[in-house]
Amino acid sequence: TTTExxxxxxxxxxxxxxxxxxxxxxxxxxxxxxxxFRKELENKNKTLKEKRRAxxxxxxxxxxxxxxxxxxxxxxxxxxxEQTKRKELxxxxxxxxxxxxxxxxxxxxxxxxxxxxxxxxxxxxxQLVKGEKLQxxxxxxxxxxxxxxxxxxxxxxxxxxxx
Numbered sequence: 001t002t003t004e005x006x007x008x009x010x011x012x013x014x015x016x017x018x019x020x021x022x023x024x025x026x027x028x029x030x031x032x033x034x035x036x037f038r039k040e041l042e043n044k045n046k047t048l049k050e051k052r053r054a055x056x057x058x059x060x061x062x063x064x065x066x067x068x069x070x071x072x073x074x075x076x077x078x079x080x081x082e083q084t085k086r087k088e089l090x091x092x093x094x095x096x097x098x099x100x101x102x103x104x105x106x107x108x109x110x111x112x113x114x115x116x117x118x119x120x121x122x123x124x125x126x127q128l129v130k131g132e133k134l135q136x137x138x139x140x141x142x143x144x145x146x147x148x149x150x151x152x153x154x155x156x157x158x159x160x161x162x163x
Contacts, residue, residue: 116140122153133163 111117116139133155
């Protein structure tokens with residue numbers, strides 16, 4: 001009976017030790033699993049922070065590009081307005097120039113028909129003055145002598161004065 005008791009006690013202790021060892025191994029596995037989950041969670045948090053930072057940078061760049069886009073649109077609009085103003089000015093100047101040209105052509109016809117005006121370009125090759133001059137030849141100045149010609153030669157000096 002003592003032997004049986006002793007054997008029963010040994011069997012019980014062995015069973016308890018086996019149970020404790022098994023429980024200890026299970027707990028170690030659980031702790032390892034928890035550590036793995038923690039590391040995985042830390043890695044995911046780190047990745048998430050990096051992605052948030054990258055998203056923030058991209059959003060900042062997008063906002064910057066939007067601002068640049070707005071600036072460019074405003075500059076384009078301003079240039080279009082300036083171009084329209086210039087076009088209107090040029091059209092108005094062209095219209096005025098056409099009117100002046102028409103008047104000048106009428107005056108030229110009057111001078112040519114009534115005074116016999118002929119305008120020539122003359123090259124002056126003297127030592128003192130080089131350049132072009134205009135020569136105005138009037139043929140119908142004297143009604144009694146239709147063949148006589150009156151000539152005026154005119155040039156512009158470098159300083160802007162006439163000669």
